[in-house]
């Protein structure tokens with residue numbers, strides 16, 4: 001097959017950055033296309049997902065997952081096509097989803113820490129990584145299982161115009177929240193939230209005072225704060241929690257996800273949890289892996305009914321992977337950050 005004359009382009013981890021990703025963090029390599037052994041199959045990457053957690057996976061510290069090793073291809077969720085197969089469950093031509101990394105080709109056995117899932121026919125590969133992918137699932141489980149929104153409640157979401165935040169706010173709205181407030185960077189993102197994404201109000205944290213706007217928009221306090229950013233936004237929401245309020249600790253991107261775990265601001269007001277009989281709880285979407293099919297079916301239904309709007313920001317070309325990851329940390333992405341690497345080589349079955 002023609003791919004045997006191809007090369008496997010890869011970005012491997014060269015050095016662990018002390019802060020933001022640097023020019024020498026990753027190294028470009030061109031390797032032979034790997035051969036396929038018994039019980040294995042070869043995947044050719046078509047689409048890559050870009051996730052803030054990828055920066056955290058570069059830190060050699062205790063976390064929910066082992067760090068990417070030096071010299072290893074950068075870890076990334078992806079959709080690819082099975083090109084060769086010696087595995088009874090994976091057929092050539094099938095589209096599959098897994099943690100295939102920043103490279104063109106990967107050999108898999110299908111199971112292990114990151115099982116390979118088949119993309120159901122009719123689901124576009126990009127959608128399988130966006131609203132029906134890990135960010136949609138994170139919003140679904142974080143909001144429903146930890147936030148538990150109730151009719152009439154006030155819900156605040158940060159990084160609200162992003163992939164996870166936009167879905168989280170809309171899920172709260174579907175569940176009857178009366179006042180869903182999004183915090184996002186810039187006029188365009190805020191306008192999209194209230195015009196298309198069913199949010200009741202938006203705060204542009206780049207120009208507005210978050211504290212002042214929260215006092216205006218949530219005068220009776222915040223029932224649920226879905227936290228994607230940490231830092232001073234978390235501080236202001238903690239200060240304004242309602243009785244029995246909940247903080248869903250989804251992410252803390254304002255920390256930059258460097259090797260120290262800090263969020264940039266001491267939470268000297270954590271006593272708000274005590275006086276409001278409130279709860280602050282973290283979660284990792286992987287905790288809910290057994291329930292992904294249920295969530296995907298429900299999210300797809302809500303999208304079809306027009307109850308969840310979502311956006312994708314599509315970069316092209318594997319060579320641009322490091323700079324594409326950086327976009328998440330400067331708010332350059334508009335919706336789910338993806339990369340198209342290639343078109344399918346074989347007819348999709």
Ligand SMILES: NC(=O)c1ccc[n+]([C@@H]2O[C@H](COP(=O)([O-])OP(=O)(O)OC[C@H]3O[C@@H](n4cnc5c(N)ncnc54)[C@H](OP(=O)(O)O)[C@@H]3O)[C@@H](O)[C@H]2O)c1
Nearest residue numbers: 052138162163164184185228250251252253254284285331
């Ligand atoms: N717990 C889990 O299992 C889980 C799973 C997936 C994702 N997450 C977390 O969910 C959050 C959102 O991830 P995503 O993949 O959906 O990304 P995203 O929200 O689509 O993109 C990241 C956004 O973060 C915002 N941002 C960047 N730096 C910031 C800063 N210093 N202060 C405030 N906002 C900043 C930017 O939006 P603006 O332009 O609005 O600033 C940027 O567009 C992240 O914290 C991520 O780690 C958690």
